[in-house]
Amino acid sequence: MSAAIRKFAPKAIVFDLDGTLVDSAPEIRSALNAAVDGIGLAPFPLSEVQGFVGGGAAVALRRALASRNREIDDTAFKATLAAFYEVYAEVSQKGNGLYPGVMETLAALKDRAVPLGLCTNKAAPITDIALEALGIRRFFSAVVGARDDLPRKPAPDMLLAVLASLDARPEEALLIGDSRSDVGSARAAGCPVIAVSYGYPHGPVGELGADLVIDRMPDLLLHLELTVKSP
Structure with a gap:
């Protein structure tokens, strides 16, 4: 392994949310289990729910149903998804789950010249709720x-x-x-991408095809060449 540290000098940094900044699987599990209880499914363990995360609530629900070989009609699916959103909006207000070092890293980046954005497959209204509850909305100039x-x-x-x-x-x-969705999005856009090793990659993180893999969010700072803002 080369001793050289790869450096990036971005004019903007965009973050994913679930599995990158926040460990949202426990809250997703609470909402999912409450929702599927209405169609008679037994609760899912956290380890299984972690495999559902990454494509948004509808994708997570479809993955959950497929894992139990359960098929429901469109009306029942929409009702179950609505039940998920109702509970998830509530539990997202608790502001739990930031990964270690995330707050400190975002605060450090705020003192630099690079603007920050957030791009997530989580529904926009719940994204807003979660960011405010987590206390990190103020760091981002753009959220989608x-x-x-x-x-x-x-x-x-x-x-x-x-x-x-x-x-x-x-x-x-x-x-x-x-995740593969993050790397795929970056590649399709022509944007460099760094993957974190601790999220929900649905496979070996080294096989995602990212330009670099880091194990801790604060490690990001080691790979950036940024300009400090003038007072």
Whole structure:
């Protein structure tokens, strides 16, 4: 392994949320189990729910149903998804689950010249609730959560929307994520990407194809060449 530390000099940094900044699986588990109780499914253990995270609530619910070989009609699916959102909006207000070092890293980046954005497949309204509860909304100049007019990651559209708001070109930016969807979105947009090793990669993180893998969020600072803001 080379002793050289790879450096990035981005004009904007965009973060994923679930599995990157916050360990949301416990809250997703609470909401999912409450929702599927209405259709007679037994609760899912946390280890199983971690495998459902990454594509948004509808994808998580479909993965959960498939894991139990359960099929429901569209009406029942929509009702179950609505029940999930109702509980998840409530538990998201608790502000739990920031990974170690995230708050400190975001605070350090705030003192630098690079603007920060957030791009997540989590529904936009719940994203807003979660960011405020976690106390990190103030760090981001642009936030894009899942909405009907934008294809979700791994499509590049959400990332490109964030970068447009930050007035940054993809090749001059940097995405930080934990999953194949994040890396795929970055690649489709033409944006460098760093993966964290501790999230929900759904496979070996080294096989995601990221430019770099870090084990702790504070390690990001070791790989950045940033300009300190003048007082």
